[in-house]
Amino acid sequence: MSSDIMPAVDPAVPTKKLDLKDVKSAFWRWFFGAQIAWNYETMQSGGVVLSLGPALRKIHSGDGMFKRSLDEHFAFFNTNPWTGTIALGATLAVEEQVDPAEPEASREAVTSIKTALMGPLAGIGDAIVFVIPMTITGAIAAYMAQQGSWIGILFPIIYSVLMIFVRRWLYLMGYLQGSKFVTTLAHQLRSLADAAGVLGVMVIGALISSVVTVHIPTVFSQGQATVALQSTLDMIMPNLVPALLTGLVYWLLGKKWMNSTRAIGLIIAVAFVGYFIGLFGTAA
Amino acid sequence: MEVTFLQMAAVVLFSAIIVYDQMNTQLLVIGGKVIAGLGVGLILGDPVTGLAVGAVLELMSLGVGAYGGASVPDYWLGAITGTMVAVMSGKGADFGVLVGVPLSVLAIQLDVLVRTATTFFVHKAKAAADRGNVAVAYRWLWNGYTFWFLKYIVPVVLLFAIGADAMSAFVNWVPQWFIAGFSIAGGLLPVVGIAILLRFMNTKAHLPFLIFGFALVAYLKVPMVGVAVFGLAAAILVFRAASKQAQAAAVPSASNAALSTVGVNNDEL
Numbered sequence: 089m090s091s092d093i094m095p096a097v098d099p100a101v102p103t104k105k106l107d108l109k110d111v112k113s114a115f116w117r118w119f120f121g122a123q124i125a126w127n128y129e130t131m132q133s134g135g136v137v138l139s140l141g142p143a144l145r146k147i148h149s150g151d152g153m154f155k156r157s158l159d160e161h162f163a164f165f166n167t168n169p170w171t172g173t174i175a176l177g178a179t180l181a182v183e184e185q186v187d188p189a190e191p192e193a194s195r196e197a198v199t200s201i202k203t204a205l206m207g208p209l210a211g212i213g214d215a216i217v218f219v220i221p222m223t224i225t226g227a228i229a230a231y232m233a234q235q236g237s238w239i240g241i242l243f244p245i246i247y248s249v250l251m252i253f254v255r256r257w258l259y260l261m262g263y264l265q266g267s268k269f270v271t272t273l274a275h276q277l278r279s280l281a282d283a284a285g286v287l288g289v290m291v292i293g294a295l296i297s298s299v300v301t302v303h304i305p306t307v308f309s310q311g312q313a314t315v316a317l318q319s320t321l322d323m324i325m326p327n328l329v330p331a332l333l334t335g336l337v338y339w340l341l342g343k344k345w346m347n348s349t350r351a352i353g354l355i356i357a358v359a360f361v362g363y364f365i366g367l368f369g370t371a372a
Numbered sequence: 373m374e375v376t377f378l379q380m381a382a383v384v385l386f387s388a389i390i391v392y393d394q395m396n397t398q399l400l401v402i403g404g405k406v407i408a409g410l411g412v413g414l415i416l417g418d419p420v421t422g423l424a425v426g427a428v429l430e431l432m433s434l435g436v437g438a439y440g441g442a443s444v445p446d447y448w449l450g451a452i453t454g455t456m457v458a459v460m461s462g463k464g465a466d467f468g469v470l471v472g473v474p475l476s477v478l479a480i481q482l483d484v485l486v487r488t489a490t491t492f493f494v495h496k497a498k499a500a501a502d503r504g505n506v507a508v509a510y511r512w513l514w515n516g517y518t519f520w521f522l523k524y525i526v527p528v529v530l531l532f533a534i535g536a537d538a539m540s541a542f543v544n545w546v547p548q549w550f551i552a553g554f555s556i557a558g559g560l561l562p563v564v565g566i567a568i569l570l571r572f573m574n575t576k577a578h579l580p581f582l583i584f585g586f587a588l589v590a591y592l593k594v595p596m597v598g599v600a601v602f603g604l605a606a607a608i609l610v611f612r613a614a615s616k617q618a619q620a621a622a623v624p625s626a627s628n629a630a631l632s633t634v635g636v637n638n639d640e641l
Contacts, residue, residue: 123395125497125516127490134494134513135396141506155504162498169398215572222402223569224600226430229403231596233427236420238410244403252399279618283611288569289578290603293585294596295566299431301559326590333560337567338575349445349477351564352432356473359557363549368556 105147105184108260111177114143115259118176119252122169131166136202139176140183147183153191157183160199167206168213170255174270175205177262205262205270216281217254220288221247227295234299300330305369333358373460373536375416380532382415387452387524392517394448405430408451413459422455424465428558429454429472434565446483449524450476456531461539470546470554473561475527482527486519493518581606 118139125134140161148154167175179202186194225244232240261269306317321328337355340346362368390408393400400407406426413422433447454472458465497512531539575582581603588594588602 119397121396121514122398125490125494125513126395126487126520127494127516128487129491130494134497134516137497137501138510138513141510145506151504155502158501158506158509159498162494162501169396218402219569219572223434224603226403226406226434228596228600229406230427230430230434233406233410233423233430236423238419238423241403241407241410245399245407248399248402276615276618279611279614282574282614283607285573286578286581286610287600287603287607289573289575290581290585290588290606291596291600292566292569292573293582293587294589294594294599295431295434295562295585297586297590298596299427299562300566302556303559327586330563331586333563334566334570337563338570341567341571348433348564348568349480351567352445352473352477352561355560355564356554356557359560360553363553363556370552370555 106143106180106263110143110146111180111260111263112256114139114176114180115173115256117142118169118173118259119255130162130164132169133162133165135169136161136165136176140180143180144183147180148186150188153186153188156191156195157186157198160195163199165202165206167210168218170217170251171209171213171258172206173255173259174262175202175209177259177264178202178205178266178269179262181263181266201266208270212277212281216277216284217251220281220284223288224291227291227299231295231299296330296334297327300327300333302329303369304329304367306367373416373462375460375532375536379415380529383412383452383456383532384525384528386411386415387449387528388521390448390452391520391524395517395520403430405433405447405451408448409455412452412455416456416459418459421458421465421468425454425458425468425472426451428465428469428561429476430565431562432473432565434562434569444480445473445476446479446523447472447476449479449527452524453527453531456528457539460531460536461543462536463540463543466551466555466558467543469558469561470551473554473557479523479527482523486523489519490516 118135121138122135123132124138126132127134137158141158144157144161145154148157179198182194182198182201186198222244225247228243229240232238265272304316304318304321308315308317325331333355337351340354341348341351359368363370390400390404390411394404406423409422409424409426409429410419411422413419413425416422429447429451433445450472453475454468454470457463457471458468461467493512493516497509497516500506500512501509570582584606585599585603588599589596594602
């Protein structure tokens with residue numbers, strides 16, 4: 089994030105037209121309507137307009153500038169709804185600095201900060217606040233649900249509720265510090281992503297050996313002695329089949345022609361073939 | 373089983389909440405298929421079946437997300453409809469998965485339709501804003517969720533219209549081998565969610581921890597929450613080491629920033 093995406097804008101200049109209450113209200117409007125009119129053409133533009141609208145009305149005294157500003161925010165926008173709040177807060181801060189005497193340059197500053205921040209924030213956001221916590225808390229919830237307990241769903245719900253405060257805080261920090269905030273956070277975020285990745289990967293490892301279930305009824309008999317294929321496999325390594333299947337799908341997903349939906353089709357096919365040749369059996 | 377009108381209304385309302393929350397407030401997204409299955413199960417009087425259907429769909433879709441708006445199977449809808457069929461037909465969770473998975477995949481088409489059609493609402497909103505009528509613009513945007521609601525409500529209402537009797541008849545018509553195959557598939561499908569996650573994460577760098585987590589359960593039978601506690605300890609250690617490294621690396625770049633504020637041209641850096 090280089091400093092030149094905020095040309096002619098100095099956050100220290102006392103041109104604040106909003107108070108924190110306006111910014112908080114902009115956050116809540118985003119919270120309740122971030123992707124309310126998600127569409128292929130402009131994706132989250134509807135949420136942006138809903139969130140910023142009243143604050144923009146307060147910032148721009150002239151009807152012309154207000155209309156123009158709204159019009160520009162109807163343009164394409166897409167980010168992670170949780171961390172992307174930084175981009176929206178920063179956008180409000182730059183909107184405040186729009187100079188009616190010099191509309192072209194200052195309007196461009198608004199668009200640049202919004203679009204410059206949305207991509208990186210989506211990447212960071214998807215990993216740190218979403219996918220990794222989803223793995224950890226979602227997997228625990230699903231694992232406990234498999235055991236017939238509903239208690240596990242408290243983990244993801246509590247996490248998501250606590251994150252409301254983080255989402256709001258990021259919006260405010262985006263407004264107060266703009267892109268500078270992202271730069272200061274960048275290093276810490278990378279360390280955090282690394283650490284969260286370790287926790288996530290460990291839970292995934294545990295998932296392989298706890299939630300994948302396969303029954304192998306095949307029994308070899310030689311004279312009097314019978315050996316169950318399952319116990320032979322277990323002697324090599326417990327949960328060997330789930331580990332091998334995970335490795336296979338992981339490898340296949342690296343291929344260009346493979347996607348998650350096809351992988352699911354493939355696994356269903358494997359299950360049927362395994363059933364017909366007698367390799368896999370049902371639980372009972 | 374017979375479903376009362378009140379139960380139908382409750383499932384429709386619950387689905388509406390799920391599909392609204394999924395895109396906006398996002399408090400029930402993580403673990404969402406378990407929550408969806410449990411909710412519908414509770415309303416229809418069989419929460420355990422709902423949990424079981426939700427768990428399979430959650431696990432097979434752990435790493436699947438609509439990042440950047442790509443259309444992926446709607447496993448939430450699969451959990452809702454799968455639980456409905458499982459409970460109403462009385463055939464249990466395996467059968468719910470059997471119905472829920474294909475319905476999730478079919479819902480891709482609905483998803484594309486909804487995401488395209490909603491463009492209309494945004495155009496209307498923009499036109500209103502251009503006329504200076506902001507209140508009307510906001511209303512068009514809020515109404516932009518109409519099709520999103522329909523995406524869930526229509527399949528749910530259709531399933532209720534089909535009714536438990538027809539479902540049971542369908543269940544009895546489905547051959548035994550088909551149900552057995554899907555029951556096995558239900559046990560294997562979490563592999564897909566797991567592999568997608570591993571693709572998403574920096575698995576090569578973190579491979580030792582993957583092995584560690586696997587072995588904790590495979591050999592020591594540590595429960596999932598226990599593995600997370602071990603993982604937390606490892607994560608703290610990694611965080612400390614990584615931030616120390618980052619600090620060391622940040623020193624030169626911080627001085628660059630200081631230079632640039634006093635006006636030194638740092639283009640070559």
